[in-house]
Amino acid sequence: MSARLEIRDLQKRFGALAVTDGISLDIAPGELHAVIGPNGAGKTTLVSQLSGQLRPDAGQVVYDGQDITHLDMAGRVRRGMARSFQITTILHGFTVLQNVALAVQARSGSSFRFFGRADAEAGLNDAAMVFLRQVGLADRAQDIARNLSHGEHRQLEFAIALATAPRLLLLDEPFAGTGREEAAQLLDLMQQIKGTQTILLVEHDMNAVFALADRVSVLVYGQIIATGTPDEIRANAEVRGAYLGEEETTASGAAGC
Amino acid sequence: MSAASSATEPTAPRVRLLSRTVAASAIFVLMALIPVVSHLSDDPFLTLAFTRILVFAIAALSLDLILGFGALVSFGHAAYVGFGAYAVGVLMRHGVTDIFVQLACAIGLSAVFAAITGAIALRTRGVYFIMITLAFGQMAYFFFTSLSAYGGDDGMSLQNRSTVLGSDVLESNLVLFYVTLGTLVGLYLMATAIVNSRFGRVLQGTREDALRMQAIGFRPFRYQLAAFMIAGCMASVAGVLLANQAEFVSPAYMSWHRSGELIVMVILGGVGTLLGGIVGAVVVLLLEEWLSIFTTHWRMGLGLLLILVVLFSPKGIGGIFERVFGPRK
Numbered sequence: 001m002s003a004r005l006e007i008r009d010l011q012k013r014f015g016a017l018a019v020t021d022g023i024s025l026d027i028a029p030g031e032l033h034a035v036i037g038p039n040g041a042g043k044t045t046l047v048s049q050l051s052g053q054l055r056p057d058a059g060q061v062v063y064d065g066q067d068i069t070h071l072d073m074a075g076r077v078r079r080g081m082a083r084s085f086q087i088t089t090i091l092h093g094f095t096v097l098q099n100v101a102l103a104v105q106a107r108s109g110s111s112f113r114f115f116g117r118a119d120a121e122a123g124l125n126d127a128a129m130v131f132l133r134q135v136g137l138a139d140r141a142q143d144i145a146r147n148l149s150h151g152e153h154r155q156l157e158f159a160i161a162l163a164t165a166p167r168l169l170l171l172d173e174p175f176a177g178t179g180r181e182e183a184a185q186l187l188d189l190m191q192q193i194k195g196t197q198t199i200l201l202v203e204h205d206m207n208a209v210f211a212l213a214d215r216v217s218v219l220v221y222g223q224i225i226a227t228g229t230p231d232e233i234r235a236n237a238e239v240r241g242a243y244l245g246e247e248e249t250t251a252s253g254a255a256g257c
Numbered sequence: 258m259s260a261a262s263s264a265t266e267p268t269a270p271r272v273r274l275l276s277r278t279v280a281a282s283a284i285f286v287l288m289a290l291i292p293v294v295s296h297l298s299d300d301p302f303l304t305l306a307f308t309r310i311l312v313f314a315i316a317a318l319s320l321d322l323i324l325g326f327g328a329l330v331s332f333g334h335a336a337y338v339g340f341g342a343y344a345v346g347v348l349m350r351h352g353v354t355d356i357f358v359q360l361a362c363a364i365g366l367s368a369v370f371a372a373i374t375g376a377i378a379l380r381t382r383g384v385y386f387i388m389i390t391l392a393f394g395q396m397a398y399f400f401f402t403s404l405s406a407y408g409g410d411d412g413m414s415l416q417n418r419s420t421v422l423g424s425d426v427l428e429s430n431l432v433l434f435y436v437t438l439g440t441l442v443g444l445y446l447m448a449t450a451i452v453n454s455r456f457g458r459v460l461q462g463t464r465e466d467a468l469r470m471q472a473i474g475f476r477p478f479r480y481q482l483a484a485f486m487i488a489g490c491m492a493s494v495a496g497v498l499l500a501n502q503a504e505f506v507s508p509a510y511m512s513w514h515r516s517g518e519l520i521v522m523v524i525l526g527g528v529g530t531l532l533g534g535i536v537g538a539v540v541v542l543l544l545e546e547w548l549s550i551f552t553t554h555w556r557m558g559l560g561l562l563l564i565l566v567v568l569f570s571p572k573g574i575g576g577i578f579e580r581v582f583g584p585r586k
């Protein structure tokens with residue numbers, strides 16, 4: 001089999017701290033692979049290296065059989081790697097529609113066009129509306145992004161990622177800070193997208209992870225201590241000791257469903 | 258689900274667009290009446306003085322394009338005004354009097370200078386960007402001060418104004434005024450188009466969040482550099498007109514004071530509104546005239562006004578107008 005993404009012995013240090021300590025991982029096309037781990041385990045740092053925001057100290061990132069370790073972020077996005085951020089990263093002064101239309105613009109035609117109103121380009125707006133409808137934000141299209149609720153920000157972040165026409169989604173805690181209802185809505189959305197996309201989901205929310213993931217990897221102190229199906233991970237004693245123990249309530253809650 | 262209605266154009270920005278167009282038209286029409294006032298009040302100097310104001314309005318407009326829409330605070334923008342002026346002065350000295358040739362040289366030189374210095378300055382952010390553009394601006398300043406063949410420190414007077422395809426129409430102050438006003442209006446329309454274009458959207462997106470732009474597949478650097486070059490070229494057009502207005506070319510046009518003054522104009526008028534830079538230029542230069550009647554410390558008065566405006570209306574004079582005349586929330 002050929003993996004969509006191969007992570008080979010990735011290493012990253014911040015001073016004396018090995019934040020990514022020899023991570024190797026394969027993600028198959030169509031798979032939803034979750035990475036869980038306690039705060040400070042190095043999850044965001046891993047995503048940042050995969051998306052090209054951070055350079056690893058050693059190791060390789062191979063995407064569709066090509067070594068992209070030294071490719072910049074924009075280059076990776078153009079090849080179909082999309083990323084959402086743990087801390088919402090949107091253009092706050094732009095409208096919701098403009099945020100998504102700009103992502104469509106990035107992959108359709110040159111942006112060295114100095115005349116003609118971009119806001120009036122039906123091609124960009126129509127394509128953007130499709131993604132806004134998909135995430136349930138269509139009726140907020142003309143609002144300034146700053147004025148959205150936190151949950152809506154997460155939805156917008158999602159729509160932007162989808163608008164880049166991804167073949168691999170890197171999602172860094174998309175559920176972070178969402179309320180119960182918002183989380184349920186996002187979970188719905190993820191369920192829809194799952195199967196049509198290859199997804200690396202970094203998540204703290206155990207309910208979401210065990211409901212969605214095909215496979216789960218557990219990251220602790222920069223190392224992956226276990227990879228397996230949700231059931232295997234739940235049953236893994238080492239994982240229980242290192243991580244799930246402290247999340248007893250949520251984990252058992254998830255086991256119930 | 259009213260997806261159809263939400264796909265239509267936004268109403269609020271459209272109102273703003275309309276009021277901007279009205280404001281711009283009003284300002285340009287008022288400016289066009291200056292020669293009439295000048296004639297009626299029998300004060301021919303007024304037209305020439307206002308030509309100078311229009312020239313700086315062009316320079317401020319060009320600065321707002323990068324400062325307001327790209328958050329690129331260039332502290333060396335006056336250098337491009339100087340390039341334009343020297344393109345006229347130096348070419349005149351060698352018998353090339355046609356304004357189109359002079360414009361082409363001014364724009365070419367500015368594009369090259371902006372490309373090289375911009376490529377270096379854009380590797381930095383914030384205060385460092387300000388300092389590096391300041392340093393490059395001063396480099397250009399000192400280069401022309403040491404150019405003794407062309408007047409050095411003292412600058413040089415021009416025997417004549419530029420010719421237009423062999424004609425000397427620009428010798429008339431009235432023609433020069435309207436040519437300058439026409440150029441200002443044309444460049445304002447061009448800048449407005451750029452801001453609303455695909456390119457302008459990328460520039461503003463980068464101002465908001467460069468990381469987000471990279472995360473959707475843009476490489477912001479090239480757009481910022483292109484904007485930096487466009488702004489420099491526009492400012493050099495102002496320089497070509499300034500040399501003709503003053504019939505004099507001097508390195509003083511490029512000093513850091515001038516660059517700072519351009520920033521003051523943009524901030525005072527309203528950052529990121531295009532029209533603001535134009536209004537700011539008018540206000541600053543008129544105040545300069547007026548305050549200098551009362552005191553030699555007129556810069557202090559100007560500084561005070563700037564502080565007041567920034568404190569009470571972060572969006573400048575344009576923001577005050579918007580609050581008074583704009584649509585109610």
Ligand SMILES: Nc1ncnc2c1ncn2[C@@H]1O[C@H](COP(=O)(O)OP(=O)(O)O)[C@@H](O)[C@H]1O
Binds near residue numbers: 038041043
């Ligand atoms: N830019 C940085 N410089 C220094 N230390 C960092 C930096 N980014 C993250 N860290 C540290 O690396 C560790 C892992 O951080 P992070 O990847 O954000 O963890 P997680 O996303 O799993 O919570 C933390 O201890 C954090 O303090």
Ligand SMILES: [Mg+2]
Binds near residue numbers: 044045
């Ligand atoms: Mg994190």
